[in-house]
Amino acid sequence: MSISRREFLKIAGASAIVGLGGISAIDILLPGQFEASQLEKNPKALIGKRWGMVIDMKKLDEETMKKCIDACHRIHNVPNFGNPKDEVKWIWKETFEHAFPGQESEYMGEGMKNMPFLVLCNQCDNPPCVRVCPTKATFKRSDGIVMMDMHRCIGCRFCMAACPFGARSFNWRDPRPFVKEENKEYPTRTKGVVEKCTLCYERLAVGLKPACVEESKGALIFGDLADPTSEIRKVLGLRYTIRRKSELGTNPSVYYII
Amino acid sequence: MLELAIKGSRKYWGLIFFLLAIIGIGFIFYLKQFSYGLGITGMSRDVSWGFYIGQFTFLVGVAAAAVMVVLPYYLHNYKKFGRITVIAEFLAIPSVIMCMLFIFVDMGQPTRVLNVLLHPTPNSVMFFDMLVLSGYLFWNLLVGWTVLGAERKGGPPPAWIKPFIYIAIAWAPSIHIVTAFLYSGLPGRHFWLSAIMAARFLASAFSSGPSLIIILCFIVRRFTKFDPGKEAIQALGKIVTYAMIINVLFLGFEFFTAFYSTIPGHTHPFIYLYKGLDGHGKLVPIMWLSTILSLLALILLVIPQIRRNETALGIASLSVFFALWMDKGFGLVVGGFVPNPFERVFEYWPTKPEAFITLGVWGIGFLVLTILYKIATSVKEEAVFDKYGEKQVRT
Amino acid sequence: MYDGWKVILGLIIFIGIVTFPILYDIGKASVPPPEPKIDTPEIQKMVEKKCVEPKSFMKTEHMVLLNNWRDWYVREGKTVYLTADGREYNISLANTCMKCHSNKKKFCDECHNYAAVKPYCWDCHIEPKEGGQT
Numbered sequence: 178m179s180i181s182r183r184e185f186l187k188i189a190g191a192s193a194i195v196g197l198g199g200i201s202a203i204d205i206l207l208p209g210q211f212e213a214s215q216l217e218k219n220p221k222a223l224i225g226k227r228w229g230m231v232i233d234m235k236k237l238d239e240e241t242m243k244k245c246i247d248a249c250h251r252i253h254n255v256p257n258f259g260n261p262k263d264e265v266k267w268i269w270k271e272t273f274e275h276a277f278p279g280q281e282s283e284y285m286g287e288g289m290k291n292m293p294f295l296v297l298c299n300q301c302d303n304p305p306c307v308r309v310c311p312t313k314a315t316f317k318r319s320d321g322i323v324m325m326d327m328h329r330c331i332g333c334r335f336c337m338a339a340c341p342f343g344a345r346s347f348n349w350r351d352p353r354p355f356v357k358e359e360n361k362e363y364p365t366r367t368k369g370v371v372e373k374c375t376l377c378y379e380r381l382a383v384g385l386k387p388a389c390v391e392e393s394k395g396a397l398i399f400g401d402l403a404d405p406t407s408e409i410r411k412v413l414g415l416r417y418t419i420r421r422k423s424e425l426g427t428n429p430s431v432y433y434i435i
Numbered sequence: 436m437l438e439l440a441i442k443g444s445r446k447y448w449g450l451i452f453f454l455l456a457i458i459g460i461g462f463i464f465y466l467k468q469f470s471y472g473l474g475i476t477g478m479s480r481d482v483s484w485g486f487y488i489g490q491f492t493f494l495v496g497v498a499a500a501a502v503m504v505v506l507p508y509y510l511h512n513y514k515k516f517g518r519i520t521v522i523a524e525f526l527a528i529p530s531v532i533m534c535m536l537f538i539f540v541d542m543g544q545p546t547r548v549l550n551v552l553l554h555p556t557p558n559s560v561m562f563f564d565m566l567v568l569s570g571y572l573f574w575n576l577l578v579g580w581t582v583l584g585a586e587r588k589g590g591p592p593p594a595w596i597k598p599f600i601y602i603a604i605a606w607a608p609s610i611h612i613v614t615a616f617l618y619s620g621l622p623g624r625h626f627w628l629s630a631i632m633a634a635r636f637l638a639s640a641f642s643s644g645p646s647l648i649i650i651l652c653f654i655v656r657r658f659t660k661f662d663p664g665k666e667a668i669q670a671l672g673k674i675v676t677y678a679m680i681i682n683v684l685f686l687g688f689e690f691f692t693a694f695y696s697t698i699p700g701h702t703h704p705f706i707y708l709y710k711g712l713d714g715h716g717k718l719v720p721i722m723w724l725s726t727i728l729s730l731l732a733l734i735l736l737v738i739p740q741i742r743r744n745e746t747a748l749g750i751a752s753l754s755v756f757f758a759l760w761m762d763k764g765f766g767l768v769v770g771g772f773v774p775n776p777f778e779r780v781f782e783y784w785p786t787k788p789e790a791f792i793t794l795g796v797w798g799i800g801f802l803v804l805t806i807l808y809k810i811a812t813s814v815k816e817e818a819v820f821d822k823y824g825e826k827q828v829r830t
Numbered sequence: 831m832y833d834g835w836k837v838i839l840g841l842i843i844f845i846g847i848v849t850f851p852i853l854y855d856i857g858k859a860s861v862p863p864p865e866p867k868i869d870t871p872e873i874q875k876m877v878e879k880k881c882v883e884p885k886s887f888m889k890t891e892h893m894v895l896l897n898n899w900r901d902w903y904v905r906e907g908k909t910v911y912l913t914a915d916g917r918e919y920n921i922s923l924a925n926t927c928m929k930c931h932s933n934k935k936k937f938c939d940e941c942h943n944y945a946a947v948k949p950y951c952w953d954c955h956i957e958p959k960e961g962g963q964t
Contacts, residue, residue, distance in 0.1 A: 332543015341623020369543025
């Protein structure tokens with residue numbers, strides 16, 4: 178039986194694809210070795226359906242804001258690149274006219290316009306960043322936190338384009354040399370992935386409040402927005418609050434008392 | 436048929452090695468980027484997409500433009516395009532390859548690229564973009580290769596290719612619409628948040644793509660014996676004319692909505708691009724050059740006596756191509772990020788490594804194009820007569 | 831053979847490339863098998879020297895366990911792992927595994943270097959300092 182070179186190459190190529198594909202398929206479809214019953218939650222963990230925050234600007238001064246920012250960036254090994262191009266920040270200060278563009282007026286006092294606000298990821302209930310992520314590397318947890326999976330992020334930065342609040346940062350280069358003192362109990366990131374505030378999910382898991390909330394001396398009220406009896410709901414019911422760019426429909430979970 | 440690509444004149448091999456050199460330089464710079472990180476480019480926390488994604492956006496349009504030749508021929512039997520359907524499809528293939536390469540070099544973690552396939556996310560437009568781009572590449576390879584192979588054997592293409600041709604025709608607008616959706620569904624970027632973004636993309640695709648096909652037809656006619664045909668080139672010229680008119684009109688519509696409504700979120704990016712904002716205006720000369728070239732091209736194209744002159748048509752096509760390359764490959768992407776969500780201006784400009792990597796990817800595209808066109812023109816030179824019995828080679 | 835010399839030359843080059851890994855090491859001393867050390871101060875302090883799972887299981891499946899831990903902790907928010915015999919562990923590479931196995935160079939790297947495997951965990955997860963300090 179003679180076979181032409183072309184036929185031979187065709188058969189060889191098809192066999193290779195079937196062989197490799199078959200092996201991968203078996204690998205993927207094999208049952209796993211671990212049972213779901215092997216997992217538990219820490220009994221001390223804080224449980225909520227939709228975590229949120231009220232930032233009472235009346236109670237925040239510049240020194241406390243700096244403490245909140247430093248605490249967050251320190252325990253999460255956030256690098257300090259020292260230039261606005263590569264900058265990575267999870268929580269920072271922004272003036273009123275820049276944090277709430279369109280809300281300022283020409284007759285507003287300079288003091289109000291330049292009043293410093295603490296801004297961070299708004300942990301939206303309808304997050305556009307989650308909608309656009311092609312790998313679900315950023316996703317919404319059942320407790321409302323918009324989470325980052327650094328292992329899965331491919332660094333496409335679609336989420337950064339989608340976020341209306343500029344809350345996300347990208348590691349344009351290796352961050353390790355720029356982390357002042359490493360917190361050994363939390364990983365750093367590597368170059369090529371996006372990061373942002375994740376509402377201290379690792380602290381919530383062991384019963385602690387987020388670091389910025391702890392440092393804020395009561396200016397940051399943290400709680401479960403879905404629980405009508407929570408302190409945060411009482412505050413929201415009594416006081417007038419504003420949210421950043423709420424007209425865009427992303428439903429932010431961070432409220433401000435001015 | 437691939438063996439046709441290894442037999443060529445000195446000029447052909449000179450071109451191949453020149454392109455390989457450009458690719459090599461780009462590759463070395465890419466290694467630098469791979470080890471240092473994307474910070475080697477001009478992108479920043481505020482302008483997080485730049486030249487690479489801009490080139491991808493522009494090239495998706497060029498790739499889709501093959502449909503402007505294939506649709507009239509297969510759906511409406513426009514015989515004059517019979518000789519150049521393969522030419523158009525063989526432009527779509529390197530264009531899509533370049534699109535995928537630009538996405539690849541733009542990724543922060545390129546080794547994890549398979550995550551997009553391993554964790555499919557139907558709500559993400561980028562997931563669909565990957566699907567439609569891969570599909571389009573496959574259809575064009577299949578259709579172009581089969582049709583050319585049939586021409587080489589001297590007979591009609593096999594009947595089973597017809598449904599794939601129709602699929603490819605319907606698929607072509609989709610790659611462009613999906614790419615436009617990457618931009619037009621983002622709530623925080625008012626420069627992009629426009630319903631006609633997808634329509635603008637189609638109009639600019641059908642101007643820039645066919646104008647490149649016209650230029651390539653002139654080059655092919657000059658350097659090979661294959662003659663694409665005067666009428667085909669003129670028909671393409673008419674397509675570019677109408678598409679460019681619509682494209683410029685659409686841009687005008689965007690200007691109207693922004694400046695008549697005076698909403699700052701809409702006007703500020705335009706002011707940044709065309710006048711400068713807060714003292715920053717790096718892109719102003721580029722946007723105006725793009726505008727001037729567009730208007731020059733329109734004047735040359737709209738007047739039939741001028742359009743019929745092939746030199747003028749060539750100049751007009753080059754103008755269209757470069758004007759849209761600047762507008763879509765640079766202005767569109769940067770404009771969405773400036774000013775940033777805090778209404779601050781942080782500018783962007785590509786760096787040297789970024790430029791060389793970009794050149795390297797274009798080099799790969801042109802290499803694939805050269806090889807494919809060598810094969811196609813060799814087959815057609817040998818066939819001498821096209822399927823309508825007309826001579827398609829110059830003596 | 832038509833163009834025979836080209837074919838034979840090509841074959842020689844091909845065989846050379848394919849067998850290069852073997853040819854490169856001819857005559858070199860064989861590499862001794864890896865010996866990961868588990869004599870860190872923390873492990874020596876333990877009464878019952880048990881890892882999360884039995885040694886034989888960990889030897890072959892620790893990568894699978896870590897991958898699962900990663901997805902359970904990050905993506906599902908599950909923080910405590912229950913072994914088959916009822917012991918509880920916090921799911922964490924740095925704060926559980928590396929607390930006992932604090933000698934990465936003499937433990938993890940021993941086998942990884944031997945097998946020429948470079949897991950990228952350490953790009954992000956901070957390696958414990960040598961000498962068992964935390």
